[in-house]
Amino acid sequence: MNRKILIMGGSYFIGKSIAETFSQFGDDVYVLNRGSRPLHDSRIKELVCDREDQEQLKKILNDHHFEVVIDVSATNKKHLQYLIESLHTDRLASFIFISSSAVYDVENLSIPYKVSDPLGENSYWGDYGTNKIEAETYLKTQLTNSQIIILRPPYVYGENNYAQRESFIFDHLVHHQPIIIPNQGDTLLQFIYTHDLAKICLDLSLKKLDHLSIYNVGNKKPLSIKEWILCLSEVAKREPIFKEFDYLKHGYKIRDFFPFHDYDNVLEINIDFDETLFIEGAQIAFDWYQKTPIEFKKNVRKNEEEIINKYF
Incomplete structure (x- = not known):
């Protein structure tokens, strides 16, 4: 039954x-x-x-x-x-x-x-x-x-992700826009x-x-911010344009221009499961992004433009 x-x-x-x-x-x-x-x-x-x-x-x-x-x-x-x-x-x-x-x-x-x-x-x-x-x-x-x-x-x-994370990066890659990241880009996700x-x-x-x-529950291996973006760029077949930014020095918060908090969010995984390779899941997410209209947050776009114009 x-x-x-x-x-x-x-x-x-x-x-x-x-x-x-x-x-x-x-x-x-x-x-x-x-x-x-x-x-x-x-x-x-x-x-x-x-x-x-x-x-x-x-x-x-x-x-x-x-x-x-x-x-x-x-x-x-x-x-x-x-x-x-x-x-x-x-x-x-x-x-x-x-x-x-x-x-x-x-x-x-x-x-x-x-x-x-x-x-x-x-x-x-x-x-x-x-x-x-x-x-x-x-x-x-x-x-x-x-x-x-x-x-x-x-x-x-993955696909249908309403949080503008991987889709945010895909959009920058597809439109050849610079991606502002915190200095070094080594925060672990x-x-x-x-x-x-x-x-x-x-x-x-x-x-x-x-x-x-x-x-x-999570993938065994974390990715740094740069590694994450490089994986997304691989499936999008676009080279990322990195702009490293000392946001604290200039009075910004990381969420003003980037979709993650700036801390190492890494768990000890205590369950075994068949893990989808990140690159494979990212490919499915990219396919979904390509056929899904997304209206990205206007305040983040405005902040990005301001940072690029003032500091780069």
Whole structure:
């Protein structure tokens, strides 16, 4: 008998990959979201609801009993609380929560950050990280008869990525525009391909695990900023034009002109999985970029122009 699966936030990027993966496996997949994007997949059923409206959430979930729930869109404790209080849990075998590497207090830790490391405020991520910590803390006390799985990915990449990261660089490469990077460009970034994360969710949902299991999930090898851009330039078949910039000296923040925070975001990975080579995932991301219109952030474009004109 096919399992009944609920994915919270399953219409785009990570959630879309997870929905496709479970559906291809043969599960009966439902996604719950606000219905702002069409699904384009007749195999997947959509429940339209604002998850922050608890009354509406309870009403729409009242007639459903799920074996597996994967929560991609929860960003705080309230999101999880409303959902869990609205679920029938009598058949629930696994609850998978997509958390984040932003839960690590990186200023007081050394890389790679371990699952056993204490959690704390991450100054680069602010409320996003502390809200994820509160959500994890709440979840750990719930669902005593189900297995809880918490996944902490670093940066997720791939097709349908609404965060303007690889697409931001592709756009500069294709249009022969200079790419402003922090001095040296040796900050370490760690990634995981969106379908690898989806496959991990599927594989774990099929296993008998402890009541609580927490995993850092990402590629084993991090990339420096320059290495990352060079990989993207290889699939785009364009040479990057690097402009190294001492942004602190001139009173800028790195996010004024670049899509990542300037710290080594490197996890100790405590799960084995078949890792997609970064160059292969990047090629798929580039193919998606080429056929997808993207409106890039105007303030970042303005900052770039200002920096180039003033300092180069």
